[in-house]
Amino acid sequence: MAPCLPHAPTSRDPGVRWGDEYDAGQTGMTLTPEDCEVIRLSLKVAIVGVALTLPVAFALAYALARGRFPGRILLDAVVHLPLVLPPVVTGWILLVLFGRNGPIGGWLDHAFGFTLMFRWTGAALAAAVMALPLMVRAMRLSIEAVDRRLEGAARSLGAGPWRAFRTITLPLSLPGVWAGLVLGFARSLGEFGATISFVSNIPGQTRTLPIAIYTALQLPDGEATVVRLALVSVALSLGALVASEWLVRRQSGRAHVL
Amino acid sequence: MSFEVDVSKRLGEAEIAVSFVSDAGVTALFGPSGSGKSSVLNMIAGLLTPDRGRILVGGEPLFGDGVNLVPEARHAGYVFQDGRLFPHLRVRANLLYGAERGQGGTTFDEVVDLLGLGALLGRWPRTLSGGEAQRVAIGRALLSNPRFLLLDEPLASLDRARADEIMAMIERVRDALKLPILYVSHNRAEVDRLAGMVVPIQR
Numbered sequence: 355m356a357p358c359l360p361h362a363p364t365s366r367d368p369g370v371r372w373g374d375e376y377d378a379g380q381t382g383m384t385l386t387p388e389d390c391e392v393i394r395l396s397l398k399v400a401i402v403g404v405a406l407t408l409p410v411a412f413a414l415a416y417a418l419a420r421g422r423f424p425g426r427i428l429l430d431a432v433v434h435l436p437l438v439l440p441p442v443v444t445g446w447i448l449l450v451l452f453g454r455n456g457p458i459g460g461w462l463d464h465a466f467g468f469t470l471m472f473r474w475t476g477a478a479l480a481a482a483v484m485a486l487p488l489m490v491r492a493m494r495l496s497i498e499a500v501d502r503r504l505e506g507a508a509r510s511l512g513a514g515p516w517r518a519f520r521t522i523t524l525p526l527s528l529p530g531v532w533a534g535l536v537l538g539f540a541r542s543l544g545e546f547g548a549t550i551s552f553v554s555n556i557p558g559q560t561r562t563l564p565i566a567i568y569t570a571l572q573l574p575d576g577e578a579t580v581v582r583l584a585l586v587s588v589a590l591s592l593g594a595l596v597a598s599e600w601l602v603r604r605q606s607g608r609a610h611v612l
Numbered sequence: 613m614s615f616e617v618d619v620s621k622r623l624g625e626a627e628i629a630v631s632f633v634s635d636a637g638v639t640a641l642f643g644p645s646g647s648g649k650s651s652v653l654n655m656i657a658g659l660l661t662p663d664r665g666r667i668l669v670g671g672e673p674l675f676g677d678g679v680n681l682v683p684e685a686r687h688a689g690y691v692f693q694d695g696r697l698f699p700h701l702r703v704r705a706n707l708l709y710g711a712e713r714g715q716g717g718t719t720f721d722e723v724v725d726l727l728g729l730g731a732l733l734g735r736w737p738r739t740l741s742g743g744e745a746q747r748v749a750i751g752r753a754l755l756s757n758p759r760f761l762l763l764d765e766p767l768a769s770l771d772r773a774r775a776d777e778i779m780a781m782i783e784r785v786r787d788a789l790k791l792p793i794l795y796v797s798h799n800r801a802e803v804d805r806l807a808g809m810v811v812p813i814q815r
Contacts, residue, residue, distance in 0.1 A: 503692075503696060504696060504698060504699075506654075506657075506659040506683065507690070507692060507696040507698075508698070508709065509658070509659070509682070509683035509684050510657050510658070510659065510683050510684075510686070510688050510690040510756075511684075511690075511709050511710030511713075511752065511753075511756045512684050512687070512710050512712060512713040512756055512757075513684055513709075513710075514682075514684050521698075521709075522698060525700050526699070526700055
């Protein structure tokens with residue numbers, strides 16, 4: 355697979371945009387500029403979605419692992435909702451909340467003239483919401499596995515709660531944070547149902563890898579596109595898994611990044 | 613007075629109640645396993661809150677009469693029974709973790725010499741033997757500028773020769789640094805050798 359670098363001019367008619375119409379002549383295994391647009395968009399959506407979710411997921415994981423407060427079980431259930439709901443329903447709920455007439459969407463539009471509808475930012479939000487439960491689960495397990503007596507030892511050595519968290523709890527739960535990031539990233543790359551029902555299928559904005567593959571499947575000559583994009587999906591997911599494995603191995607033996 | 617302790621705490625089925633006043637350099641809490649000796653140390657270190665009572669060390673109130681200092685404000689040099697080294701930090705970083713409080717009566721080099729830690733500084737805790745880990749834990753507590761020491765069975769995982777050395781070291785710390793030491797043990801010989809006062813703890 356060729357990397358998605360700027361291409362030399364191809365023999366294709368430059369006036370045809372993918373999404374309006376597929377290029378029936380492109381049946382090879384070389385990535386087309388349209389493929390590259392899909393891949394770049396998918397990566398952008400997944401990375402922004404996961405980055406957005408990371409602090410929220412860690413805070414929720416910490417609260418669920420350590421907190422003893424009323425409503426904890428309810429919070430746990432709400433966090434897990436995107437995991438068990440049909441994704442289309444999650445997308446519809448996002449549409450109701452963030453649509454131009456929705457309580458949050460209407461306010462965003464009114465106050466900032468900002469909308470998520472049919473934009474890649476909406477796709478990133480859908481990816482973030484769908485990734486949240488997986489990320490929280492991974493991080494929570496890791497936080498629960500931290501020996502709290504080590505925090506007591508840190509406190510007795512003069513560390514305040516914040517330093518004990520920063521120097522003991524956080525570094526010891528990093529494997530779960532990495533695992534959560536990878537799971538969340540993979541989930542975001544694969545996100546389909548919530549995205550398509552929330553922000554539809556707009557080339558260059560919300561047509562991510564799975565949606566592009568689905569679209570190509572609907573076309574009589576989309577076979578080659580499906581194969582190319584499917585291979586890219588496999589490569590990206592494998593890459594993420596290998597990268598995380600490498601990071602965790604590197605961590606467990608030597609100094610931590612933080 | 614080095615230690616004035618009068619606390620009680622209900623932990624599940626067990627009721628832990630201890631009361632003693634000691635002016636000895638080393639005070640030993642002596643009793644069988646499971647009698648709550650470690651819980652008493654945790655209460656003095658601030659890691660466990662007593663149901664009632666008061667704790668003063670060196671005349672300073674740590675708990676009781678409306679006082680309940682957080683652990684980091686108690687300046688305890690706590691050597692845990694299991695060492696409790698930070699697994700993600702090398703020995704050197706473990707030793708220096710509490711050194712942010714400033715140097716006490718000892719320097720890093722002195723402690724390293726005293727405890728024979730020179731060869732261990734670059735190692736990870738999981739590669740240490742029980743005795744080595746225990747020596748690092750003692751060094752870490754000494755380097756945290758403590759006002760008193762809480763030693764929870766510090767010799768339990770040491771061989772005989774090393775245990776003798778550590779006992780001599782504890783005697784030196786007792787005599788040179790004048791730190792009040794509360795020493796938990798179930799070993800009569802250790803207690804007889806080190807302690808000026810013995811507090812029996814019954815189950």
